[in-house]
Every structure is written in structure tokens, then in C-alpha cells.
Amino acid sequence: MTQITHIAVKEFKDYFISPIAYIVISLFLIVTGWFFFSAFFVFGRADMRDFFGLLPMIFSFVIPAVTMRLFSEEKNVGSYETLLTMPVSFSDIALGKFAAATLFTVAMLIPTLSYPLFISMIGDLDFGPVVGGYIGTLLLAGAYCSIGLFASSLTRNQIIAFIIGTAICFTLTILDKLLFFMPEKIIAVIEYISANFHFTNISKGVIDSRDLIYFLSVIFISILSTSIVMHEKN
Secondary structure (H helix, E strand, O other), rough: HHHHHHHHHHHHHHOOOOOHHHHHHHHHHHHHHHHHHHEEHHHHOOOOHHHHHHHHHHHHHHHHHHHHHHHHHHHOOOOHHHOOOOOOOOOHEEEEEEHHHHHHHHHHHHHHHHHHHHHHOOOOOHHHHHHHHHHHHHHHEEEHHHHHHHHHHOOOHHHHHHHHHHHHHHHHHHHHHHHHHOOOHHHHHHHHHHHHHHHHHHHOOOOHHHHHHHHHHHHHHHHHHHHHHHHHHH
């Protein structure tokens, strides 16, 4: 656990050394702020429904940008080999980097807490769906960070890592939108695979064990796959 913590702290600090982190945070807040306040003032909705509804799609592009450097950059500069000589396991490295990426995403979300506070000051806000929405957001962020981590472990090119991560996350986001084109026999399976389907359930304020198991399974499988890739490429 100590090794995981050291790696996580180092990687988290490294995020704020690069200007990319500030660019990603700025773009995320601009996009989410624009859609939130547009829906609020144009449609007069005193809720967070539109904000949470857009997050899976936004995360599909933002989180792969956050995670693309985790392994790819180290392989390019040569620090990856140095990391492997340290007394840490592949699992420690994967978990540490995953924790750092997830914490960075949490830090990116903190300013958005001003949105429900803003609504509560000028109108009535049902905090149940808001709390559920942020719980779902954290689970979704963890799942997409683990996928982005896996994508970064596959290549030393950050752009390729971004494309792979985005392709997987985007597919999981839109799957439940394509059920109309799917054979009836596999609709239930495709729906369960969709990350957006499970996120939508939790964002309504309903915490179901099946949704929790889904996100935890995605995180576990992605981190395990990352460890296997690291072992095979060592």
C-alpha cells in the first residue's frame, strides 16, 4: 500500500507540472458550465439532469486525454525502465497510476459543486439525484480512468493511446443508444455492457448493486489487463 501511495502522489503532482492538465481542466469547466447555464437560463430547469446527462460523453474524450501519458510518456523518456527496477510490482504501478488519474478527475469535478449550490440558493433542489449523480460520476470516472490506463500501457505513442481510450469509452457510452438496431435476443446483454445505462440509473438517485458491480468489474478487469500487458512487455 505504501508503494501504491508513493506512485499515486508522484503521478498526481506530475499532472500539475504539465500545461496539458490546466488546458484539460479549463476546457472541461467551460464545456460543462456552458451546457449547465444554458439549460438553466434557457429552459429554466432547476436541476442537474442535463449536466449529468452530458458527463459520460464529455468523459469519453476528457479522461483518455488525462490518462494517455501515464505509460506512453514514461516509455518515450526512458523512465519506465527505471520504474521497473524499483521494488514495486506491476500491480502496484497500475494501481498507483490509476489512483492518481482518478484523483485528478475528482479535482477537476470539485469546481462543479458550485452548480448545485447555485441552484439551491435561488430555488428548490432535490439533493437525492444530485448525490446519486456525483456517486455515479465518481464510479464512471474510475471506470474510464482504468480503461485509459490500459490504453496507455499498449503503446508508447500518446496520440494512439488517446484514440484507443476514446474509442473504448465512447463505445461504452453510446451502446444503449443503439439498442434499436440490435437483435432482440442480445438487447439485455448490450444494455448491461453500456456504461451510460448504469450511470443513468445511479444518477437518478437509485443505488443498485448491479450498477456498482458493473463499474467495479470494469475497473478490476482494466487494471488486471494493464498489469498483464506490463508483464508481457517487460
